[in-house]
Structures are given as C-alpha cells and as structure tokens.
C-alpha cells in the first residue's frame with residue numbers, strides 16, 4: 001500500500017489556495033512558486049480512484065474490541081447500539097495526529113489516515129525542521145505494520161477538495177472522524193495576509209466539508225474535532241466547558257461561552273465551532289469539540305516503539321510551543337524566551353493525554369444532534385512558572401539556564417485571571433500525566449540528544465501581531 005501511495009500525487013497548497021496536483025517531488029517548495037502548477041484534476045482523479053480500489057484490496061481488516069472507555073449508551077439512527085470501530089484521522093501525519101492514529105490502532109480500532117502532507121511543506125517553505133528526524137508517512141505506516149501486524153489505511157489528499165473527501169468517506173465508511181487537519185499555528189496565521197487567508201480558508205472550509213460529508217454519506221459518524229482553549233481568550237471570570245448559564249433581566253438561559261480569540265488561527269477554530277454547533281442542531285450531527293490546551297512532550301507508548309515511528313518535535317518560533325521550546329533552548333544554551341511579563345496563563349497537557357482524550361471521546365460518542373464541548377488540558381501554568389521549572393531541571397543536568405524577557409510579538413494580556421473547568425474528560429476516565437520533574441528531565445535529555453540538529457536562528461520570534469501586512473513574506477518568520 002505504501003508503495004502504491006508513494007507514486008501518487010500529493011497535494012500542495014498554493015497561495016491561490018487551489019491544491020497543486022503535481023507529484024510532491026515536482027512541486028516547488030517556495031510559497032509563491034506553487035501558484036503556477038498545472039492542476040491536472042482528471043489525471044489525479046483517475047490515479048486516485050485506481051489507488052482507492054487497490055488499497056481496498058490490500059487493506060487488512062483489524063476489527064477487535066475497544067479496550068478503553070465505558071460502554072456507550074448511544075444508538076445509531078436506526079436504534080442499534082453505536083459502537084465505533086472505524087476511525088478516520090484527518091491530519092494523521094502531524095504532531096498530535098500521528099500519535100493518535102498509532103494509539104487508536106494499538107487499541108484495536110481500524111484506522112485510516114487522511115492527510116495532504118502540507119505540514120511538511122510548511123517546513124520547506126519557511127526553512128524549518130523538526131528537532132527529531134521524521135520518516136515519510138509511508139515508511140511510518142509500513143514500520144507500524146511490521147512491528148504490530150496492524151494496518152493503517154492512507155488517503156493522501158486535501159479535504160478542502162470535496163470530491164476527494166467524499167470519495168474517501170464513501171470508500172472508508174468511518175464511524176468516527178478525528179479532525180486534526182488544520183493549520184494550527186497562531187504565529188503562522190499572523191505572518192502575512194496570504195497565511196491569514198489560507199489558515200481561515202483551509203480550516204473553516206475543511207471542517208465544513210467534513211460536516212457535509214457526514215450528513216451526506218455517514219449520518220451516524222461522530223465528529224471529534226480539535227478546537228482550542230484559545231477560543232475563550234482570557235476573560236476575568238471562570239471559563240466553563242463550552243456553555244455558561246446566564247441570567248439576564250430576570251430570564252435564564254444556557255448559552256455558548258463567549259469567544260475572544262487572539263489570532264487568525266484561534267479565530268478559525270471559533271468559526272468552526274459555530275458551524276459545527278449549527279449543523280448539530282440543523283442536521284442532527286453528533287459532535288465533540290475538544291478545546292485543547294498547549295501540548296508538550298514527544299514520546300507516546302507507540303511512537304517510542306521504533307525510531308521510524310518517532311514523532312515530530314517543533315522548537316521554532318512558528319510551530320514550537322512554549323514548554324517544548326524552552327527545553328530545546330535550555331539544551332543548546334539559548335536563554336529561555338519569555339514573551340513580555342510572562343504572566344500569561346494557559347492550560348497544558350502531555351501528548352500522552354491528548355491520545356487518551358481522543359480515545360475517550362470516541363469510545364463515548366455524542367448523541368445525534370448533540371454538540372459537546374470538552375476542555376482538554378490537565379494543568380494550568382504561567383509562562384514564568386514553566387521557565388522556572390526548566391531552569392531547575394537544567395541545573396540538575398549541569399546546564400546553566402538563563403531566561404530573557406523578549407518584547408511580546410503577540411497582542412495578549414501578560415497578567416490576568418485564569419481559571420478553567422476541565423472535569424468532563426476526567427469524568428469519562430482520563431488519568432492525567434501531570435507535569436513532573438522527571439518528565440521535564442526526560443524532555444531535556446531528549447532535547448540534548450538531538451541538539452546538533454537545532455538551528456538557533458529559528459528560536460527568536462519574528463512574526464509580529466501588530467506588523468502583519470499584505471506583503472507576502474517568502475523567507476522564514
């Protein structure tokens with residue numbers, strides 16, 4: 001299967017937001033140069049359909065029992081008990097998606113990855129790279145198969161192309177769709193106008209297409225959508241899980257919690273949430289919006305099984321997130337980059353908990369027409385606290401860790417109240433891996449192991465929320 005797919009067309013996006021249908025190795029990796037590619041849709045479609053047919057033949061069915069979660073009291077529209085088995089992981093080649101695809105496969109679900117590989121293209125365009133070397137998706141899947149005997153189906157294409165998505169849906173017939181397939185970096189969305197437009201178009205249209213595909217081809221399918229804690233912003237009151245009960249002029253209602261996103265990326269997730277909520281009401285879609293916090297860590301039980309399965313680990317100022325970045329900075333002797341006063345508080349979670357949360361959401365599906373919102377994080381930290389934890393862990397390893405205050409490139413409160421609810425996933429059985437000294441030690445050791453791969457030019461932030469303009473930036477952040 002991997003061989004079949006490696007000869008196929010991979011989609012790259014162009015700044016016109018039309019997919020480029022040239023084979024991946026013939027695509028220019030420059031952001032602006034992808035515009036002129038000849039979109040040979042008919043050839044692509046023929047190749048694609050042929051592959052789908054062959055993939056069906058090669059696919060090994062792995063149906064087995066779901067090992068985690070309570071028995072779901074949920075039914076299909078025909079009244080039978082709804083037991084999800086076939087899961088489609090959109091964005092399954094990315095940081096959270098890859099770890100999740102392997103975890104679900106390990107737990108006995110049949111898994112298909114849908115991905116257009118654009119995350120790899122972003123790295124080429126911006127001159128970035130993962131701290132860890134990562135194998136091609138085909139090699140990853142082949143390695144997983146040889147280690148465990150479990151097959152993962154692979155569909156390479158862009159979900160913004162409805163034709164591709166609908167063929168994929170009809171071919172795979174998922175019971176659950178986990179949707180990670182979005183541009184997920186706030187700084188990326190603030191580089192320039194074209195990245196802002198790309199982020200919102202890709203994210204909002206992609207999700208809308210998934211909703212239409214569920215309605216049209218798979219009405220019982222449960223959508224498990226990755227949202228973000230950043231949808232709520234930092235209000236001066238407690239943050240609830242999705243909804244808040246308000247009494248106004250003597251009348252009371254439970255309403256969606258107010259949204260105050262602070263980047264074009266975070267806003268795209270708000271727009272998604274509104275579209276999903278509407279289609280749950282209007283069409284009876286079952287959906288869970290997982291408002292995830294900042295993820296840290298790299299190893300999960302499955303990705304640690306072989307170096308070919310190793311996950312990506314971003315430390316640059318565009319895709320790297322706070323704690324992962326601080327560990328790499330400490331490993332290479334770069335001062336920790338606290339933006340502004342460092343009093344920014346966020347919800348955080350270990351990547352091992354990301355995969356657990358997704359599994360719990362799938363095993364306990366929403367009811368038809370229900371729009372559930374779970375806040376997916378395990379602990380809250382201020383950025384300064386994280387810097388202190390990394391400094392202390394660095395001392396134990398003999399590293400001299402310094403911290404600097406970098407003028408904040410973002411527009412955000414640097415000191416604020418923050419208190420978020422996060423009980424729903426715990427109620428479903430989440431057993432969190434809290435941030436411990438030993439985890440920071442092992443992350444630091446991991447960063448030290450790969451420190452020769454660090455490009456220190458990628459560490460300082462170069463994207464400014466205030467200076468974002470219409471001119472396309474073709475060089476790194």
Ligand SMILES: O=c1ccn([C@@H]2O[C@H](COP(=O)(O)OP(=O)(O)O[C@H]3O[C@H](CS(=O)(=O)O)[C@@H](O)[C@H](O)[C@H]3O)[C@@H](O)[C@H]2O)c(=O)[nH]1
Pocket residue numbers: 184185186187227228229230231292293294295319320321322323325337338339340342344346347383410412
């Ligand atoms: O070197 C750094 C990097 C970040 N920060 C600060 O750390 C906080 C978090 O920033 P981040 O880059 O770690 O995370 P963020 O941009 O918020 O986005 C990440 O975390 C989000 C969850 S949340 O933050 O919205 O809860 C996800 O949705 C995104 O996909 C993921 O990239 C911000 O206040 C930022 O200013 C620093 O002080 N120094």
